[in-house]
Amino acid sequence: MRQDRLIFDQGRPGRRAQVQAPAASPDTGDLPPEALRRQPPCLPEVSELQAVRHYTRLSQKNFSIDTQFYPLGSCTMKYNPRASNSLAMLPGFLQRHPWAPAAQSQGFLACVQELQEMLCTVTGLAEFSLTPMAGAQGEFAGVAMIRAYHQARGDSERTEILVPDAAHGTNPATAVMCGFTVRELPTDADGDVDMQALREALGPKTAGIMLTNPSTLGVFERRIREMADLVHEAGGLLYYDGANLNAILGKSRPGDMGFDVIHINLHKTFSTPHGGGGPGAGAIGAGERLQGFLPIPMAGRDGDHYRWLTETDRPQSIGRLSAFMGNAGVILRAYVYARMLGAEGMVRVAEFATLNANYLMSRLRAEGFQVWFPQRRASHEFIISLKRESRDLGVGAMDVAKRLLDYGYHAPTAYFPLLVPECLLIEPTETETREELDGFVDAMVAIRQEARRDPELVQGAPHRLPVRRLDEVRAARELDLRWTPDA
């Protein structure tokens, strides 16, 4: 009945939250008139209460980990400890200027340096830089490092990056941003990379390969050492997309598999929040071949003293990827989480993420859903396909996904990876209870029954959310991307 109108529509000329800006309005002094703005920008004119009420109400329209189960494959939507939030937001951390001298920043630097070390331990790589601001920027850093490596060796013919067809979209996009062309590798029937195709693709143009392991198909790439040897023999390097590290944390180390460079999504495996789309952090680690190329700044340690490593220390570095040192606040959250886990806790992450995924897979299979790689262990995630339901009932993966929202579950990742028809990629994470998983199975079963009885109910879902299914075609065609006073 009450709509949440746009904040702009709630304003009145001259209204504002008066305690929030200087009481007096200083004149603009010596600023030349032609440098000044002629008209004030169109911004909301609301009271403090209006703003607080509006954004509180808006927030309630979201699904979130703090309110719902998110079995969202590839995203590792696990509990974000509240302690990470409050400790990363201690005034001393919030007020620290990024250019504050190292002598005045020992507390912060210690956290950065220790997290770098912990990531080395858990991945088996030699060195880490925490500056990339998300997974994709970590990928960018890694592939740029591969490029810089070949260039440093005068090896300028290597123009191709190999990427499995199941890979996340950021992988091919990153390769192109780094000036490479992408060569896709097919997947075999078991969900592994097709080795024959790999052999054929490798050659003097091969700069490297980008892999996730477990892959986005939810299975562990068993012949990874063999692949590493082949790639290395061909003169290429191996990039590890760490988005799925949660599945093997402490159980198996990418460094041991033969990877030369790796990024970790701290906002997945290390439980920093997704924040409705970000920020994340894509910590990047390298083995001996590539460590000199890591992006700067990194935290270094001389005895008791922590300092920044910059251009001077790292002449080969691919350089800076952000004005300062990346998403410091995210790094602090990850650090707090890592310290609360310790070595034992890290191993358990993988164990229980895997337990939950395999349990959920078994239960769904027992209920008659089609598991895509039934002969494989699920890693921390697995795929079911609703091909049959789509064909027989006209109810596809998207319909089921939307109907799940009505049941109070966030939808699994749908239609990814692209090669599985009508698929749902399901990742429960280790922080959910068995009861929550059982509830999800019950919902899936109930929805299939609904689909049999009343397919339109499912096709028209959701029904219980603030809006029903949105017209995306219209959104893209009649672009309405901002409020204007006259509209």
Place this chain on the structure above:
Amino acid sequence: MRQDRLIFDQGRPGRRAQVQAPAASPDTGDLPPEALRRQPPCLPEVSELQAVRHYTRLSQKNFSIDTQFYPLGSCTMKYNPRASNSLAMLPGFLQRHPWAPAAQSQGFLACVQELQEMLCTVTGLAEFSLTPMAGAQGEFAGVAMIRAYHQARGDSERTEILVPDAAHGTNPATAVMCGFTVRELPTDADGDVDMQALREALGPKTAGIMLTNPSTLGVFERRIREMADLVHEAGGLLYYDGANLNAILGKSRPGDMGFDVIHINLHKTFSTPHGGGGPGAGAIGAGERLQGFLPIPMAGRDGDHYRWLTETDRPQSIGRLSAFMGNAGVILRAYVYARMLGAEGMVRVAEFATLNANYLMSRLRAEGFQVWFPQRRASHEFIISLKRESRDLGVGAMDVAKRLLDYGYHAPTAYFPLLVPECLLIEPTETETREELDGFVDAMVAIRQEARRDPELVQGAPHRLPVRRLDEVRAARELDLRWTPDA
């Protein structure tokens, strides 16, 4: 579809939020076995995520100022500044032990002492103590002080407290808790206390009178000085229930009206949150006659040094009302608010609270609702009566109140004061916009239309909330006051 089950029903034996308690389980050492608990208490056994999710979801089932307009008479539900919250919760304040020596508490003491002084200024009283933990405890303190005053003078015959019939229930209840009997005073047709009845009631048994001004009828007691003179002549004292101070803040001072003692609900006029029922603070102020009796501790100042005033300084004090100094955190919130207002801001509170109330009253009257004292100015609140609607349509004040919830407005105070039939006591407060008031009028008009068209719709309200109207009779008859494992 998803119910929010009790937290107990979500538990499993052995589950818990492991990072929150010591990792090791120290033995109980020298504690004698017979002193020990035999069975662990029945408490929830849930994970951290479960608890966070459960209580986040529960919170969303509440109405609150941060999400809804609350035109709740006598309660002054205004915006609670978020700054008050964060500044009162600064680590230095949260970690201060109540017995920390004054030398280590100068920052906190300065806030307390300054708030005491500001309250003196704004009320016209001589001295304030901030220890009472809510309005009712402030009343208790005030009436106990009146009693102590008479006793100190050897005047032991004064056993009666006069209370207008429109008074809040805490007033008569307090008088009885202080060992007095209550004598009710009727209200005249204009909403003022019946002066004739007052004259008749006064006498040698009169210990004092408890008044609000503006009264809970929403009107200013115009003959207050005359009343004060009469009471004082009869040897009684005047208690001011400051729950309605918002209406006259900075405009008129209870001290000037002749009151001897007053409490202020800091959780109303000084904008500390209601917190779903508390905590509040009922600061108590006294004029010359009673100041020696104020409850301890109070903050005092010697030059630059702040200290606590205790028994030694205040031998006549009625004593302590709490183990420490009352609701310190609430006091800090009120202090922050008072400092953000300053002198000018305080006056504006009254001006705009009154403007909003009179505007809303005018608009509702224009829409044909029956205003109870049409010939009077509204103070910060006013009364409408739905007697007609109840008679003609069978839709009473409670039905309209419940239906308002469906429209996204908290219900006004209903059936209080007791003497007005089918009444709603409406207090919009100064922090609401005119648009919000207009929206409320629209909802009232719409509901009246619904009542004409489809009275059952209104009688059966609410329809859009987590539950429909609850069976209160069953709640009181089949008492179910706690979860038990076997139930």
Place this chain on the structure above:
Amino acid sequence: MPFIPHTEDDIREMLAAIGVPDLDTLFDEIPPELRAGSLRPMPPALQEMEIGRLMQDRAGRDQTGPCFIGAGAYQHHVPAAVWQLATRGEFYSAYTPYQAEASQGTLQLIYEYQSMMCGLMAMEVSNASLYDGASGLGEAMLMAIRANQKVRSGRILVADSLHPVYRQVAQAVVGNQGVTLESLPLEPASGVVDVAALPLLDDVVAVVIPQPNFFGRLEAVDRLTDWAHAAGALVIGVVNPLAMALLKPPGDWGEHGADIACGDGQPLGVPLSSGGPYYGFLCCRRSMVRRMPGRIVGRTVDLDGVEGYTLTLQAREQHIRRSRATSNICTNQGLVVTASTIHMALLGAEGLRRVAACCHERTRTLVRNLCELPGVRALHQGACFHERALDLGQPAEPVLERLARRGLLGGYPLGQHDPALANGVLVCATEVITDSDIRAYRDALADILREAA
């Protein structure tokens, strides 16, 4: 105009709708002689940024090192989730849940709270909170007076080992109603009530028994309870709720259990914050529920039979029963209860037990360390929980002052309640105290005692 949303247009149009020329006219019923003049002296308005700076400065000034004071308020770890959730706007800025349908969040939470508190106390009924432990004891006494209809003397026996401030506050609460508090003496050497020498009990409404007591000592609660019950008196247990995760709860005392349990909820998730807001909990037998003060939440169903929660037995309360109410309490400590409920849910029975056991161990370690110093000894023999009284061999207050100047809050000086204990200090170490805190205390105390010697 802080927090006031009115624009000039709004004001003009609203005045016109009312039919008055200006804001001042709205106050024309206030007699001219009662119109306030200027509000001097009142400090000028501050912007949020300015008050922020001021408060940060003041809060920073008060920050100190480790705290070894207990005596009614205890520093415990509070999970970060607790107050992040409790200060969500929907809890923080909600009103009292009188409109049940619009308050199911708060109401269900209070129902859960009541269940947890009953569990912890092994009692049948809990209310939704009172102001604090001390004033709550006063309410418990008044409730006992109403409940024990066989004894009309108004006499209540209070163990001398009760926190002296609790006794003062209870006295202030009940004193005006003809209730008299009498002393159940304490054996000075042991710091507990001497069960071997209990007085003859007659015509007493109730006996108040603390556990642990003011000195941290454990009372013989079973014996005391049975002794009181035998004489027709009710038993009011005043307990530290955290301790009840480990110690025998009031509902299990003696043959039949205490009749009323009360105390301060602060140890369950509430920061020290200068003494408040905390909350008083109050539990009793089911048969006494109609005598109870304060709000109570019950589970019921709605028109469709769906489960829901509502305030119940409101006929006990002032807004219904007015002068005949069980208490004048209205606003209670709701938000603190919200936090505390979340705290208990996160810790659970096992978590609370570990915290309690850890506090016990910490205090023993502290006491052992301090008692190694020459002249320092425990004041009482026998088991303590959570705190213990020491004799420093010299006046305690100056020693504590010197410790404070070194950034150490060393304990609560006992001399302020009993001049005979001027050398006494009550020390406490909770789970937040580290070994190095304890060493720092011992070393500082050693220095100070040496200097003084």
Place this chain on the structure above:
Amino acid sequence: MPFIPHTEDDIREMLAAIGVPDLDTLFDEIPPELRAGSLRPMPPALQEMEIGRLMQDRAGRDQTGPCFIGAGAYQHHVPAAVWQLATRGEFYSAYTPYQAEASQGTLQLIYEYQSMMCGLMAMEVSNASLYDGASGLGEAMLMAIRANQKVRSGRILVADSLHPVYRQVAQAVVGNQGVTLESLPLEPASGVVDVAALPLLDDVVAVVIPQPNFFGRLEAVDRLTDWAHAAGALVIGVVNPLAMALLKPPGDWGEHGADIACGDGQPLGVPLSSGGPYYGFLCCRRSMVRRMPGRIVGRTVDLDGVEGYTLTLQAREQHIRRSRATSNICTNQGLVVTASTIHMALLGAEGLRRVAACCHERTRTLVRNLCELPGVRALHQGACFHERALDLGQPAEPVLERLARRGLLGGYPLGQHDPALANGVLVCATEVITDSDIRAYRDALADILREAA
């Protein structure tokens, strides 16, 4: 097991349901030689209380006095409401709003953000954020390359007055794609691009113009924009968004306005926090929207015609277009944008204008005070906003070090980018700086310069 809810029973029953004997078997597809051994050296697990103490200690160690450093990150007052709301679980722990119906809160907020940013920049379209200002500039350059189809040279002209780190980062972002960054020189005496001596412009994709520039100086943005446009180059404005409440926004530069506006959103409600998370904003002409990187939210309707919000134009993005996407960006800086949107709503145009004007006044006061000291002078003449370069008459770094030891962060040393400016320091004073902070700086600097002299 931190954050893992499984009980022993759960584990047993779940393993049985899967049909494996133990947890380890779940990993049997990992070849034995790839099974990790021990995770030493890894510090042991800490309880929340312990990590709390550690972090408090570390955060406390870094706290310092007033900060006069700007150079890309600015300390402003952020209303308490901003982060209290942004860290509500429903914003904080939500996923990217791909499921539009379950994300209307975030989506409507981003739509509001886009509207605000367009207002502030006087541009037609805004995306939902990029990582930060510097990397965002790199994306803006790549976008210009895609958009300016008439010029295929890959050459971009960058004013030398741009923040040097921005240039470095942009270089790292675009360098692998054959884009070359060339210099538009700066007149050293004035600290701005010399519009009287502009080079002949030919075959250049875009010109990058900062406002205010690295030295706080104001560029002749109108002239520069028209000059670039005349030669068929696009104009990328890199601006401080707070300054745009006062200064002419990119959309109004010159005859036709800049084509792309970007910069760092930090001054709009984001704490300094060691450099991040901040966010990069990016605005452009409507005609270029399909070349834009990053997410974009659009308003549409649902099946019932009810207004709603959704991500749109996703065919630009990597998850759809893969190797042909406009960028590889996926996760952006959503939560920071959430905070910033709330910040802008609270401040409004007038509030931001006052903050900007106040910063300007504070910096002028600071500079006036410092330039009273012998040997200290402004490096450039002419109007500055927000910061200014000073010449200390002696090497700046040692002076800054000594100031830091006195608890004052005195500015950004210019010598690290240009040895010729070794005596130079870039100072900044925002609205949070008080007169007494400025006095403290002047007095300390006076002392230090005197000692050195």
